[in-house]
Amino acid sequence: QFYWRRRNLPPGPMPWPLVGNFVSMFYPPPGYGAFNRWTKKYGDIYTFWLGSTPYIMINSYEKMKETFVKDGDTYVAKKPQGFNEEFRGGSYGVIETNGEVWRNHRRFALMNLRDIGLGKDLMQEKILIEVEDMFKDFDSTIGSIEEVDIPLRFYNGVVNVINQATLGYRFDSENYNDFAKLKNLLDFQNEAFNDPIVMIQAFVPALGKLFPNHSIQKILDGFKNDFYGFFNEQIEKNRKKVDFDSEESDNYCEAYLKEQKKREAEGDFESFSNKQLSNMILDLWFAGLVTTTTTISWAIAYFLHNPEVQEKIYEELDRVIGGERLITTSDKNDLPYMNSFINESQRCANIIPINLFHETTKDTTINGWLVKAGTGVIAQISTVMMDEKVFPNPEKFDPTRYIDKETGKFKKIDEVLPFSIGKRQCLGEGLARMELFLFISNFLNRYKIKVGELPSIDKSNETTVTPRKFNGFVTRRYL
Numbered sequence: 159q160f161y162w163r164r165r166n167l168p169p170g171p172m173p174w175p176l177v178g179n180f181v182s183m184f185y186p187p188p189g190y191g192a193f194n195r196w197t198k199k200y201g202d203i204y205t206f207w208l209g210s211t212p213y214i215m216i217n218s219y220e221k222m223k224e225t226f227v228k229d230g231d232t233y234v235a236k237k238p239q240g241f242n243e244e245f246r247g248g249s250y251g252v253i254e255t256n257g258e259v260w261r262n263h264r265r266f267a268l269m270n271l272r273d274i275g276l277g278k279d280l281m282q283e284k285i286l287i288e289v290e291d292m293f294k295d296f297d298s299t300i301g302s303i304e305e306v307d308i309p310l311r312f313y314n315g316v317v318n319v320i321n322q323a324t325l326g327y328r329f330d331s332e333n334y335n336d337f338a339k340l341k342n343l344l345d346f347q348n349e350a351f352n353d354p355i356v357m358i359q360a361f362v363p364a365l366g367k368l369f370p371n372h373s374i375q376k377i378l379d380g381f382k383n384d385f386y387g388f389f390n391e392q393i394e395k396n397r398k399k400v401d402f403d404s405e406e407s408d409n410y411c412e413a414y415l416k417e418q419k420k421r422e423a424e425g426d427f428e429s430f431s432n433k434q435l436s437n438m439i440l441d442l443w444f445a446g447l448v449t450t451t452t453t454i455s456w457a458i459a460y461f462l463h464n465p466e467v468q469e470k471i472y473e474e475l476d477r478v479i480g481g482e483r484l485i486t487t488s489d490k491n492d493l494p495y496m497n498s499f500i501n502e503s504q505r506c507a508n509i510i511p512i513n514l515f516h517e518t519t520k521d522t523t524i525n526g527w528l529v530k531a532g533t534g535v536i537a538q539i540s541t542v543m544m545d546e547k548v549f550p551n552p553e554k555f556d557p558t559r560y561i562d563k564e565t566g567k568f569k570k571i572d573e574v575l576p577f578s579i580g581k582r583q584c585l586g587e588g589l590a591r592m593e594l595f596l597f598i599s600n601f602l603n604r605y606k607i608k609v610g611e612l613p614s615i616d617k618s619n620e621t622t623v624t625p626r627k628f629n630g631f632v633t634r635r636y637l
């Protein structure tokens with residue numbers, strides 16, 4: 159059957175019965191090796207099978223532009239995944255929905271992010287409050303003989319940014335227990351999905367029955383009530399506080415509840431439902447938290463591994479900032495090396511070894527192959543970010559790749575696309591970029607870091623790219 163179906167698809171690695179190419183993807187983990195190998199062998203378009211579903215992989219920036227950008231509407235849909243709909247109780251949220259639901263809610267979320275301050279200085283102010291809180295926390299550890307968990311401090315800050323943006327409040331000492339409970343759930347979920355037997359069930363659900371202790375359904379059931387319970391409780395608290403007469407909203411939930419009321423008054427009880435709201439908050443929370451914190455932890459790990467990078471960063475900060483004042487986005491253009499460092503961290507951390515699963519919305523042609531509507535397609539960003547033609551010696555961490563030799567300014571390279579490409583490009587890109595810049599530059603400006611043991615930057619022991627864990631000491635640079 160595979161043989162028959164493969165005849166009409168771009169050539170690629172031979173799939174195995176039941177699992178397709180899933181197993182080979184982990185030789186070696188987390189998958190870059192296999193995708194690179196196949197790109198070299200079959201070119202920038204080939205077919206990869208997950209279980210019995212084929213996905214056409216797009217592996218160069220040029221082809222991504224031809225498909226996901228120039229013909230965006232054909233590549234806009236996500237391929238529905240059964241386990242996801244079962245978890246949510248239907249098709250809800252923004253990450254996995256299609257058509258009108260997706261379009262309306264993506265637009266509304268983007269508009270709201272802008273309104274609550276992304277386009278103005280308001281979002282920056284909120285992030286800088288978290289930066290200062292992180293400073294207080296780090297400062298209190300100075301002189302202690304115990305090493306501190308450095309990535310955890312960033313995690314706390316990023317959680318507060320996303321919680322402020324979605325629900326309008328931050329976690330502090332008074333509600334720390336809520337946060338601790340939530341963090342346990344998130345850690346549990348992250349670890350569970352690092353197990354290949356769990357991951358493959360997303361594509362071959364029947365395998366769950368063979369491995370009852372690793373059943374994806376059991377794992378999802380284990381935390382879904384707690385997650386929805388937490389978000390629903392916060393939504394109801396918010397509902398009680400909303401001033402429905404005011405046009406201004408301070409967070410996503412408040413704006414949503416106002417829109418809901420407006421639509422209900424017009425007889426529309428469907429499009430802004432309560433269930434959609436809890437799923438939207440879940441999506442924004444999940445998509446925004448792990449990605450950003452994982453990237454920051456890798457950036458600090460690369461910093462620790464590269465003394466020459468440390469020197470250049472400190473030299474630029476001393477020259478341009480020259481003291482402990484807070485760095486803001488208005489300093490961004492004057493810190494080309496810092497921007498290059500963050501860019502290279504995103505490229506090398508390459509946290510999404512296989513991008514999200516799309517499908518074609520109509521019959522089309524890819525590289526001369528006729529492709530039917532509903533065929534899986536993936537913009538394989540991790541391969542493009544390791545393309546040795548664009549990034550010579552791609553394994554090397556080298557921020558100078560982005561420094562223009564003549565002007566000394568930051569130079570954008572299109573192939574660095576951690577936020578993906580096309581109509582479903584990351585909805586939180588603006589927020590994430592602001593967070594990465596403000597958290598990382600302010601931290602490195604204020605502190606010197608010393609760690610007993612360098613964090614590992616080897617990814618081959620895990621099936622996904624997980625946050626780096628490390629402890630160390632910090633001291634103030636200017637005191």
Ligand code: HEM
Pocket residue numbers: 252253254264441442443445446447449450453509510513514515537576577578579581582583584585586587589590
């Ligand atoms: C360093 C941080 C981040 C990275 C690397 C990242 C990366 C990505 C990628 C690769 C996609 C998939 C796009 C595709 O389907 O091709 C995506 C989608 C998405 N991201 Fe992010 N993201 C980050 C931060 C955030 C933040 C902070 C938020 C929330 C405020 C967010 C919300 C979303 C949402 C909602 C989607 C789905 C968009 C849609 O389907 O229309 N992300 N992100």
